[in-house]
Amino acid sequence: MAFPRHLLSWLAAVVLLAQCQAKTVTYDFNVTWVTANPDGLADREVVGINGQWPLPVIEVDKGDQLVVNMYNGLGDKSASIHFHGMYQNTTTDMDGPAMVTQCPVPPGSSMTYNFTVNQNGTYWYHCHTEYCYPDGYRQALIVHDNSSWFADEYDDDLTITMTDWYHELTEEIAPTFITVDNPTGAEPIPDSFLFNDTLNTKIPVEPGKTYLLRLINIGAFVAQYFYIEDHTMRIVEIDGIYTDAAEADILYISAAQRYSVLVTMKNSTEKNYAIVTVADSVLLDIIPSDLTLNQTNWLEYNSSASFPQAVMTVSDCSDLNPYDDMNLVPNDRMPLLENPDVSLDLTVTMQVLDNGADYAFLNDISYTKPKVPTLYTVMSAGSLATDATVYGDYTHSVVLDEGQVVEIILNNGDTGTHPFHLHGHAFQMIDRFPSYGEHFYDYADGDPVTYNAANHSAFPAYPPRRDTFVLPPQGYFVIRFKADNPGVWFFHCHIDWHLSQGLAMVFIEAPLAIQERVTIPQQHYDVCEAAGVAYEGNAAGNTEDYTDLSGQNKQIAWLPGGFTARGIVALVFSCVSAFLGMGMIAFYGLSDIKKGAQAPTTRREEMREHED
Template identity: 75%
Template sequence: MANLVGGLLVRLWALLFIFQSCQAKTVTYDFNVTWVTANPDGLFDRKVVGINNQWPLPTIEVDKGDQLVVNMFNGLGDKDTSIHFHGMYQNGTNNMDGPSMVTQCPVPPGSSFTYNFTVNQNGTYWYHCHTDYCYPDGYRQALIVHDTESYFHNMYDEEFVLTMSDWYHTLVEDIAPHFITLANPTGAEPIPQAFLVNDTMNTNLPVKAGKTYLIRLINVSAFVAQYFYIEDHTFKIVEIDGVYVDATEADTLYISVAQRYSILVTMKNSTEKNYPIVTVADSVLLDTIPSDLQLNHTNWLEYNSTAAHPQAVMKVDVASDLVPYDDMTLIPHDRMELLPDADLTIELSVVMANLDNGAGYAFFNNISYTKPKVPTLYTVMSSGNLSTNAEVYGDYTHPMILEHNQVVDIVLNNADTGSHPFHLHGHNFQLLHREPSYGKHFYDYEDSTDGLTFDASNHKAFPQYPSRRDTFVAPPMGNFVIRFVADNPGVWFFHCHIDWHLAQGLAMLMIEAPTQIQERMTIPDAAYDTCKAAGVSYEGNAAANTEDFLDLTGQNKQVAWLPAGFTTKGIVAMVFSCISAFLGMAFISFYGATGIQAKKQEENESADTDS
């Protein structure tokens, strides 16, 4: 009898698999990546990265189970590029993940790269360039995975996507030379000129009275987090970063760079008014706030197109009056329990400091990520039985070797006065602890000199059903603990998603189950052709040495450390002393020359008088 039941179950599972396979389809996008001109804030025309000569970029839409194929041609002419599909696990397709010099070579102008993978997950995601810092130039957009079997599928009538972004009038290629430089020793991030919703301003969402809408919120910014609320409306959170959560009522969200939320909003029964949808930039992140930078923006739930579209009545003090819902308290709808105690604990300290060139850099445990000469995945594939030896991946990529199916904790202590949204490729993770808590006390330790270090022997009990997401914010001078299972062989980037901080080196590599990577993965010849076109090595260790993988001579290195005794304040003083000295010499030269000319003129006049 048991055998009969077992056989029936096997057949049922087989039929279900066949049915799902029949339902799945291949969705293909052909992307010609080109420069176009845009002026989304109405203030300044500038070049942006478009696709097929269009900007804003197309939203990628698939159903769960579909095969997604994106044929990308780099038609920029002067920039390398790539695509990262943010939040996609890429289980079995790590080579499709997209970060240059991690899982592939950069795609040079005139070359193509095909991304091809199965989407076996659901929810709200986005895609963006992941080569140097490139997506602030507009190369980012939503990626939506529809799921007709979600528990809330029948709870709404229509859906909208709202992207939020900061916007720069200057090309990254013109900003970058002035960012990591002696002239900016504090590492002050570039201040954007505007903030956009759906790559424009004054957006209307046309709604009908009494209807319920699913609104997908995505922060595709390079730098600035946003507060979000809707005047005179509450909403129910049903998804964060692709993870369904129990429907939870809230009125305000804090959405950092790269985070996503899906919310259900039920409309009022009257059509007399339109209601402001409010986004407020987190000004605490900004070193300076220019007088012409508008931090708060109003868009609208448009019940009646002929009615007034009022500006939002803003809170007086954003930091204290806008108290967002704490994402750690959300409960996953699948009731996944707390994972077992960690097999491996990775302890990280975040520091922002200066190196010998006087510029500001970012560090995990005194290592500022410096890209290798060979994409790390390709080092895995070419290193044979040395793939489990972290040395072959270089001293400055900060590689961590994870064993297959290990439970891993990351304990992160933020010794910086700024907050940081950290993203792990290839996984979502459980949120076990954060101190200080999200909301009103989040910035309590911003000006602290000591900060809060996680105490493994003295902390609140971890949740029974921890919230999960793929991007989590570390508080200023605070800490967090996250946990995941290393069940997805691949090379996965862990980094701050503020693009300026990634450029400063706030990143490291998780090299997960390298032996299984070699056994299960094949890199297509076309990917190696991309490397050849880019002039990048695709075999060898981090120094591109194929003869001796333990010889890292010639590897890319971070800038040397400052001599003992130098401080940021000292560097600033030195910079301005040099500037003052230069100006002083210029003034002396100018006035000295003026005096000499005056004396000569006086002598000439005297000679004329004598004659």
């Protein structure tokens, strides 16, 4: 059917107007160490930008070109930036995870991230190079959109971040985590929990006005419950996807998840109201007596009125019944993706390997980074890029054809929750068991419940979509997405400790299309040279025979066959005893040498001592 000429002219004018309104937004980031004490309990070094911390909020309008020039001035730590939730259409090379779509940026090097923001909503940015963002390298990224269905329903918008916080650098915590001394894999316990990177925050509001609150969990580990005393929230967005309005009293926000909610203020200024965040204590193996799990901040109606602490007793949060995000309906009414072309049945497990430490697995593969970033293997492999072999045995890479409907069935063989994030896409959430609420943790002490394709409730006609979804303890979820965005996309647990244990896999989506449509800037290859990382070849760095994986990085070997649980424990404690014994010998043998000398406590102090 031919379009009328006047209609074509109108459409062209609309496109031209949109292009004229779009702008380039540029940020120059000099990433350095600074000192901060956000909870008032301990000074510590954090990753700052341009000498400041907290970091700047990135703000753009839908359609803008975002340019971030990052210089790594840390001196002793590599870095990168992942723009969490950005789909990066045609710019998978700007996605940010080191050894997936780029090389780690070493100290003294720069990398420019440059892409068009053709989406809307609430996002965040963070470092994606090993243990990195828990040291403070994370902040909100807001995409403003005056055309949203609820744009006329609020007077102002406010961004709220929540996070767990550690007093030690992650480089000091990490060696105590994946180790024979921690065979259960108990995650490091945070020292506090922050609200907008501080405590006791007062948010001034005006009576009768409606505010859009953008809620972001930028933590590395712990999910948090969120509510406002005597106020009702109306959910209108999750992870950048607009939803039909849904009333909620309490939200459960895992690491990396976002909600936007409309909250209408009262018409009185007699009192101020508590904003309450409660850490999900079930995730913690132990709860230190000095760890405050619930925090009170306030909607400030009247600066002269009192600011009372919220009255609540936190035990295991079982009395908190949050809104179930499976009940949300996307406002665009995108229908259920039917008849998946690819169905992946995966199981999460945590297992002790031959070194006595605990690791994480998807179908017995613990993600182990390749010697060449996976995207660079795509770009250099020619026609072999469609062969999953070239990406290595331990990256758990899956090659997808463009346009395929992909289903991921994720069963949880572990007793903990896992918020899984997919880069490059928002996926449909079509099933989860158990649901949020009073029974969410009931299955942690029983046998795992796995998904049965022949016996499940009806899938929603318009499934909710988001990019981070919580996998219940010993339960399952089912998600679907369409492979309509050629690129290399990480799928991983967003508890940073679990990612470091290997809880991840990679999707290589339409690799030949990537070769045709993506151009990697020379500067990115220069970063690889500066970092001493190869940017051609298969996962083993082999450029002669891409199917030869000799020398590839491998996961730690399995325990020898026949080991029982008792045998594993015996092995672990034997190793511990051996290390303690050697440590005592070394201690007494070197005591005379150490006498009178104080060793630096961190690599950073050592470097500064050398500079002095």
